[in-house]
Amino acid sequence: MTNVKIRVGNAPVSWGVIENVEGERGGYARVLDEMQQTGFVGTELGDWGFLPTDPTVLRQELATRNLKLLASWVSVYLHDADRHAASEADAVRTAGLLAEVGGPESLIVLGNDPYGDPMRTHYAGRIQPEQGMTDAQWQVFTEGANR
Structure with missing residues (x-):
């Protein structure tokens, strides 16, 4: 067997830093x-x-x-x-x-935020076909994705 070194990163969310959850958040210096x-x-x-x-x-704090x-x-x-416009601006700002x-080498992951829809939040990961989006909703979604 070959010895392979795996490098692993993490994210502030592992320390409870997430936009839609209330509660104490340690400062960034402690997390880093x-x-x-x-x-x-x-x-x-x-x-x-x-x-x-x-x-x-940021570069100095990480270094x-x-x-x-x-x-x-x-x-x-x-x-x-x-x-859509604000989402695009946020993505471009973050990518910069x-x-x-x-x-x-860094990556950006764009994820649709379903938190505004209580049904989608409640059934996250278990959405049934009848709970899916309508054709009109898919049209809006597609237009946003193709900006």
Whole structure:
């Protein structure tokens, strides 16, 4: 068997930092310190504004702990035509920070945010065909995805 070293990153969400959950959130310095202390080599950006968004400051905070910026999740609202422009702007803003600090290897994950729909939240992962989107809803979703 070959010895293979696997490098693993983490995300602030593992410390409870998530936009739709109330409660105490440790400061970003503590989260990054604990990531480094437990052997992680990188982090996801987390919610916009949790980690510094100034590229120079973020780069320094990560370098101090020998961490890399690996990726970011961006909630987009493909199902809501009124939020398409703001979703696109959020994605572009985040991609710019990732490119500047994380470099060309960093990844951005765009995910439709279903939290505004109680039925989809309640049945997440168990949506039945009859609970799916209508043709009109799919049209709005598709237009958002193709921006």
